[in-house]
Each structure stands twice: as C-alpha cells, then as structure tokens.
Amino acid sequence: PSEFPLGQNTVIWTIIDGSGNSATAEQIVNVTREVLPTITAPADITVDNDEGTCQATGIDLGTPEVTGEDIPENGISNNAPESFPVGTTVVTWTVIDGNGNQSTAFQNVTVVDNEAPSITAPANISTNTVPSGCDSGEIDLGEPVTSDNCGVDKISNDAPLVFPLGTTVVTWTVIDVNGNEATSEQTVTVVDNEAPLITAPANINIQLGPEEEFAADVELGQPTVSDNCSIASVTNDAPNSFALGINTVIWTVIDESGNMATAEQLVVVKKEEACVVTAKAKATITLKINSLGEAKLTTAMVDDGSFATCGPLRLDLSKFDFSCDDLGENMVKLIATDAEDNIDEAEFKVIVLDEERPKIKIKKAAFVWMMRAGDTFTMPDFRGRVEASDNCGFELIQHPAPGTQYRKPVNFFVEFEAKDLSGNISKERFRFILLVSKNKGPVRKNNKEIEFVDSGLWSVPWNTPFNWLVKEEISFEEGSDPEAIRQIKWNPLGYDPLIPGFYQIGATLLNESFNGFDAEMSLPVIVESKPLPEDILISRNLVPDKVHSGETIGSLKTIDPVDNVHIYTIDDHPNFHIDKDVLIWKGNGQPDAVMKVNVHSTDRAGQTISRELTLYREVDPNSILVYPNPAKQETNILVQLSGESDVTIRVFDAAGRSVYEEHSHQSETFVRNLDLRELSSGMYHIVVQIDKRVLTGRLVKGL
Incomplete structure (x- = not known):
C-alpha cells in the first residue's frame, strides 16, 4: 500500500517470466511509534571523607527517575567512580531505550575533609644563656612530625628570635590543604649558669693610737659587681670591729639564678710605732737593649717588698737609663724614702743584654x-x-x-x-x-x-x-x-x-x-x-741548428763545496754572452759545428776560476756531423748520443778499403778528430755504429 498502519505489515513480491511462469517472496514492514526516554538524577549528596583517607567510598547515590518505552535492564547507567576524592564530583546518569534513544542527567557528590592533621612538636629543649647575655641566642628548635590524610599545607610556630631566661612554651601549628589545623607544644628552658663578677673594695690600712686595741666603724667601701642577667644580693662577712693584724673580709654576690661569686678585701690594723723604712731589691735584673740601643729600668722592676711605716714610700734608682756602653753587669742602688725623709738603700745587679x-x-x-x-x-x-x-x-x-x-x-x-x-x-x-x-x-x-x-x-x-x-x-x-x-x-x-x-x-x-x-x-x-771552486759546468752544451738571437743555451753551475753564490763572466765572443748564470746566443745564421767559449766564475771570497766550454751544433739524436768537409789536414766527427752507448767508427776509401777504425763506450755526445794527412785525396765513406744502429756519412779529402 502507499501507507503502512502501526504494527507488522507483510508485502508480497511477485516475478513473472516471458512464458507466464511466476514466483513470490515476502517482506515484513514493522511500523512503531518513537517515544524518547527521560531520566531525573537522584538528589545531590554531601558526605565526609573516609577516616585516614582523602576520599569517600561506598556512597549510596540513590535511584534516578526514568520514563520511556522498551528500556532494557541494562539501559540505565552512571559513571560514578568506586571512590570519590575530597571535593565535588559530577556523576552523569544515562538512560538508553531499546531503539537506541538516550537521555542524561547529572548528580553532584561532594566529599568534605573534616579530619584534622596530626602534629608532634620537637623534643623539649634546655639550654644555657649565651656568654655575658641573659637570653638563649639563636636556637635550632628541630622539626615537628606532621601528617594528614590529604596533605599538609603549612607548618608554623610562635617562637621568638631568642628566648628569655626561664621556660617558654612554643606552639607549633599545622594546617592541611583543606584548612583543618592542629597544634602541639614544645618547651624551651633557658638556664643561667654564669656566675656574677665581683671585685672587692681596695685593701685598707688602719693605724691605731697607742691606747687602741681594735678598729671600729670602718668604712669598707663598695665592691664592683656585674651579672649577665640580674643580681639578687651583695653581702660581706665583716665584723663590727677589726682586731690588730690582717683581717680578711669576704664579699659575696648572688644573682637571681642562685649563681655566686666571692672576692677578698684585707683590713690591716696596726699600732703607731717608730718610723721604719726598708729598701728591698731583687738580687738580679736583666735588661734587653731595644732596636734604638736603649734600655729603661723602673723601680717596679726592682722592688721586692720595700716598705715604710711612716707615710707614703718613695722609691728611686741610682741609674735608670742604659745603653750599648753598659752591656754586661752593672751595680745599681734602689733608694727607699719615707714621709719623714728617712732613707734606706739596697744594691742589686743589672745585666744588660743585646739580643x-x-x-x-x-x-x-x-x-x-x-x-x-x-x-x-x-x-x-x-x-x-x-x-x-x-x-x-x-x-x-x-x-x-x-x-x-x-x-x-x-x-x-x-x-x-x-x-x-x-x-x-x-x-x-x-x-x-x-x-x-x-x-x-x-x-x-x-x-x-x-x-x-x-x-x-x-x-x-x-x-x-x-x-x-x-x-x-x-x-x-x-x-x-x-x-x-x-x-x-x-x-x-x-x-x-x-x-x-x-x-x-x-x-x-x-x-x-x-x-x-x-x-x-x-x-x-x-x-x-775559502777553498777554490773546483769546476764550471753548463747544463746543456748543444746549440740548436736554427737558434735565434737571445735564445738561452744553458745554465752555468760552479762546483764549489762551500759556496753556492758565484758571479760569471765570459771572454768576448761573437756568438755568446752571459746574463747572470745563463749562456745566451747572440750570433746570426747557423752555428758552427763546434764552438769554444772561455767563462769565469768568481766566488764571494773574490777567488776566480776559468774554464773553456765546448758547445756543439745540435743534430738529431744518434746522428753524426762531419766538419770541416771537404777537409785537407784534419776533420772532426761529431757523434750525437741520447745516452750511454757502445760506439764503433769506421772510415772506408772509394775502393771499400778500411783506413780507420775504433771501438769505445761513450756516456754522452763526443767529437773524434781524424788526421787526414796520410790519406789520398778523394771520396771516403764514414760508418758509425751506435749500439745496433748504423749511421753513414761522406768525407771529401782535398788536394
């Protein structure tokens, strides 16, 4: 049909071939009504953390409210974790029906940390006051032991910079990351074990009259006292009156911590007697000369208990100043004088040293x-x-x-x-x-x-x-x-x-x-x-057949065992001149077959040697040159070699008879002079064999 009603509908498919045969098949069309599901999450929850942890577990989230059709048993779910951390966690609830339609809702789960941290203060401390002070100075209090289920944020204490005498309570405070706090106390006890200081008043000498037996109402003076903290009391054990002789008064000072110190004062009581003055000197005094060559003697250095019963005692010396002239032993007098000008002397030895x-x-x-x-x-x-x-x-x-x-x-x-x-x-x-x-x-x-x-x-x-x-x-x-x-x-x-x-x-x-x-x-x-140079050599003794003016022929070299600097000169020559150490061609036309030049080498010592150098017109390697030709008295055969060779020279007349023959081993190009005076005039054949190569030439002997 063009429309399908709600429910299950069956469609029949039919196929017919050209011969009228047919076949069918069924198709099911299910028509349903779509109803979207809805879900309402349970109410938000606030719980405390599990003791000793920073989370909460086993929380009952509640049950969501769900509407919809065809919702399977597992169609309702949430993403809640097994444990919830401190703070707010959002739980997502989801419903999915049998047709895949879904809906979500959200629930807040808040875990509150109400668990206080723990703290144990460092051990109590007992310490002494600093020297000459009434406080502890800086103290290392130690470190407290702290812990918390979620973590400690801050540790502090209320300790002062220094601690006063006595016991001070230090409160340590720990605050965790969630603001919970705890405290612990530590005591710091500062003890004063430093005794006070006391200096007794000056000793007192009392002179009694002839009828008196003791001294009363004696003004002792006041001692000098001090303490690092505070003084509790200052006392003495002086009697009401002092008997004849030496009386010792003990002064005692006690500070607020009970520390005590004492000092003695002498009260000497004497009866008036006849004036007596006595000079007492040490037997030997040693003086050392200073860097200026001087030494100074004083009565304090010499006096060994001099006294006078009448009035103040004055001491003097017969010699105070010593110099290098006094080195060694010197006898000096100590002179004692009392108030009545009574005098006593004591002689002593002064040894003056220069160290x-x-x-x-x-x-x-x-x-x-x-x-x-x-x-x-x-x-x-x-x-x-x-x-x-x-x-x-x-x-x-x-x-x-x-x-x-x-x-x-x-x-x-x-x-x-x-x-x-x-x-x-x-x-x-x-x-x-x-x-x-x-x-x-x-x-x-x-x-x-x-x-x-x-x-x-x-x-x-x-x-x-x-x-x-x-x-x-x-x-x-x-x-x-x-x-x-x-x-x-x-x-x-x-x-x-x-x-x-x-x-x-x-x-x-x-x-x-x-x-x-x-x-x-x-x-x-x-x-x-300087030894004389030994020889003059030229690098090349051949002149090209078609040499040009200005062309270099060869370089000159002097054989000299001790010097390599030489100046070269040449005798006047029509075909050659020298530029520094180079032999240069200056002639015109073809060079002669053989040419001789006289050269001179002068060393830096001014010593000169001379040599005649022979140069040859260059011919092809392994070839010969006969000159002069024709010749009457003599001629020369120039044999050009390219290296060491065995050389044979033969000369034949026109009838083929040998008129000259020689065999030799040559290392370089050479010239052989032939005497022609015994030979008849006419034509001669010259045959030169160089190793295995044979060269020929002709010679005309003139009349």
Whole structure:
C-alpha cells in the first residue's frame, strides 16, 4: 500500500517470466511509534571523607527517575567512580531505550575533609644563656612530625628570635590543604649558669693610737659587681670591729639564678710605732737593649717588698737609663724614702743584654761573570752593596773574602754575615756564577790536523754565520751554568764570515743589580780562507741548428763545496754572452759545428776560476756531423748520443778499403778528430755504429 498502519505489515513480491511462469517472496514492514526516554538524577549528596583517607567510598547515590518505552535492564547507567576524592564530583546518569534513544542527567557528590592533621612538636629543649647575655641566642628548635590524610599545607610556630631566661612554651601549628589545623607544644628552658663578677673594695690600712686595741666603724667601701642577667644580693662577712693584724673580709654576690661569686678585701690594723723604712731589691735584673740601643729600668722592676711605716714610700734608682756602653753587669742602688725623709738603700745587679740581631738586606739577583780560559777572576768587595744596621754596632764579613781568586767555573752563594758585639748574627747572600770559555782548536803541521789543544783562538770555516759561531763553535768549560750562558749578549764587532782574516767578537753579561759590574769579554776568531771552486759546468752544451738571437743555451753551475753564490763572466765572443748564470746566443745564421767559449766564475771570497766550454751544433739524436768537409789536414766527427752507448767508427776509401777504425763506450755526445794527412785525396765513406744502429756519412779529402 502507499501507507503502512502501526504494527507488522507483510508485502508480497511477485516475478513473472516471458512464458507466464511466476514466483513470490515476502517482506515484513514493522511500523512503531518513537517515544524518547527521560531520566531525573537522584538528589545531590554531601558526605565526609573516609577516616585516614582523602576520599569517600561506598556512597549510596540513590535511584534516578526514568520514563520511556522498551528500556532494557541494562539501559540505565552512571559513571560514578568506586571512590570519590575530597571535593565535588559530577556523576552523569544515562538512560538508553531499546531503539537506541538516550537521555542524561547529572548528580553532584561532594566529599568534605573534616579530619584534622596530626602534629608532634620537637623534643623539649634546655639550654644555657649565651656568654655575658641573659637570653638563649639563636636556637635550632628541630622539626615537628606532621601528617594528614590529604596533605599538609603549612607548618608554623610562635617562637621568638631568642628566648628569655626561664621556660617558654612554643606552639607549633599545622594546617592541611583543606584548612583543618592542629597544634602541639614544645618547651624551651633557658638556664643561667654564669656566675656574677665581683671585685672587692681596695685593701685598707688602719693605724691605731697607742691606747687602741681594735678598729671600729670602718668604712669598707663598695665592691664592683656585674651579672649577665640580674643580681639578687651583695653581702660581706665583716665584723663590727677589726682586731690588730690582717683581717680578711669576704664579699659575696648572688644573682637571681642562685649563681655566686666571692672576692677578698684585707683590713690591716696596726699600732703607731717608730718610723721604719726598708729598701728591698731583687738580687738580679736583666735588661734587653731595644732596636734604638736603649734600655729603661723602673723601680717596679726592682722592688721586692720595700716598705715604710711612716707615710707614703718613695722609691728611686741610682741609674735608670742604659745603653750599648753598659752591656754586661752593672751595680745599681734602689733608694727607699719615707714621709719623714728617712732613707734606706739596697744594691742589686743589672745585666744588660743585646739580643737584637743586626738587620741586613741585599738584592738577591745573581752576579754572573765570564772570562776566557787561562784568565783569573778576583772576587770583588761587595760589602758596599749590603744594607746593614744594628742597635749597638756590627762587623760585616764577606764569604768568600774579597781578593779570592778563581780560574775555573763556579756556581755558589756569596754570603754576608753581620755580627754585633753580643755575638748576634744575621746573614744574607746572593748567587755567584763564573763562566769560563774554552776552545779546543786544531793545531796543524804540514797542513795535517794532528791534535786538539786549548788554544784560546777560535778558527772557523769560511762563511760560518755569526749565530752558528756563538752557538756551536764557542763553548764553555764544564761546570759553567747553561742558563747563564744563554743570557750572554754577543756582538759581532765587524765580523764578516765572507772575508777571511782575524776578528774580535764581543760578549756582554748585564748585571743590572750590580752597577758597574757588567761582564765583558772579547774572543779572537779567525775566518779561514775559502777553498777554490773546483769546476764550471753548463747544463746543456748543444746549440740548436736554427737558434735565434737571445735564445738561452744553458745554465752555468760552479762546483764549489762551500759556496753556492758565484758571479760569471765570459771572454768576448761573437756568438755568446752571459746574463747572470745563463749562456745566451747572440750570433746570426747557423752555428758552427763546434764552438769554444772561455767563462769565469768568481766566488764571494773574490777567488776566480776559468774554464773553456765546448758547445756543439745540435743534430738529431744518434746522428753524426762531419766538419770541416771537404777537409785537407784534419776533420772532426761529431757523434750525437741520447745516452750511454757502445760506439764503433769506421772510415772506408772509394775502393771499400778500411783506413780507420775504433771501438769505445761513450756516456754522452763526443767529437773524434781524424788526421787526414796520410790519406789520398778523394771520396771516403764514414760508418758509425751506435749500439745496433748504423749511421753513414761522406768525407771529401782535398788536394
């Protein structure tokens, strides 16, 4: 049908083929009415946390109100966790009907933390007051032990910076993350164990009249007392009256903590008697002279109980001031005088000592000297360089003594000793280094070296550089300090290694701390004559057949064992000239078969050698050139070789007879001169065999 009613409807499908055959099939169409479900969550819940935890479990959420059709048993659900943390958790309720339609609702579950944290304060503390103070100073209270089911937020206490004397309660407070708090108490007890201080009044001397037997109403004075906190009482045990003799009064101070201290005061009671004055001196007094050469004696240093019964006692000395002139034993008197000018004297011994060591100062820089072997060094008097002083005078001694002589290298300290009259000694020193040069030069006989001896004269080969001379040729005797040798400044003083002859070279050692003591030395040096050059060679002795003017023929080289710098000249020649060390062609036309030039080489010592160089017109390698041709008296055969070869030369006349033959081994191009005077005029054949190659030529012998 075009519309389906509510409920189950059956549709019949039919198919018919071309022959009228048919078949059917059924289709079910279910028509339902859609009713959306609804859900109302249970009421919101507020609960306390589970004890000891930061959550709540086992909460009964309640049952939601649900409407709708075809809701299965498992169609109602929520996302509630097994345990709820402290705070508010939103639970989502969901309903789903059999057709997949769903609806949701929300429920708030609030867990409240009402559980207080726990705190245990640190252990109680007992401590003493700080020295000279009445409080504890800074105290390390320790740390409390705290815990909470959800976590501690803050720990604090109400402790002061310092604690007063007595017991103070410190309250520790802990607050958890949810604002719950708890407290615990700690006591800090500060104890004063520091005794007070007391100084008794000055001792009192009382003079009784002849009829009196005791002293009454004595004014003792007041003691000086102090305490780090406070004083409770100050008392003494003085009697109402004092008997003849020495009476001791004990003063006692007690502070508020019960600490106590005492001090004694003497009350001496005497009867009036005849004036007596007694001078009592120590038997021996030792005085030490100061840095200014002075010593001061006082009566306090000498008095050994002098007294006077009448009035104040005055003490005097027969000598107060002592100097270096008083070193040793001196007899002095102590003079005692009372108020009635009664006098008593006591003689005693004063020993005056000087224990002040002399002061000595010298620059520590080393003194270095040098000399040639065989010379003598005399030790100078360096005492003028020493700064020395003493309160009572001194003697300055130098070791080794001035005038001591040395002929060999040394390296030691020059020591200075300042000694005063009392035997006090101070020392200073500086290092002394003596360098001794040596030269073991050859002594020659009949131009042969036979031995080496200490000659004192340096003989060096020609062209020995100055730096090499001072570094390698000049040496110092064993024991000479290597570092000091390296400090020598060498002066060539006109030394020229290219000019043979006698020179004096200079050496200087600067002793900057020793004004006027710079060491200088001159050494004789002979620059030996230069050996003559041995030979002059040319790099190429062939001139191209078609040579051009200005073309380089070859480079000149001088065989010289000691010099590689030479100046070349050439005798006047129509075809050649020299530019520096290069032989250059300047002729016109074809070069002669053989040409000779005289060249000269001059070394830097001005010595010249001369050589005649033979040059050949260049032909093809392994070829021959006959010249002159025709010839009458003689001719030459130029054999051009490309390397070492076995060479055979044969000459045949017109009839084929051999008139000349030779066999040789040649290393380079060569020329063979043939004497033609015995040969008849006519045509000759020349055959030259170079290894396995045969070359031929013709020669015409003229009349």
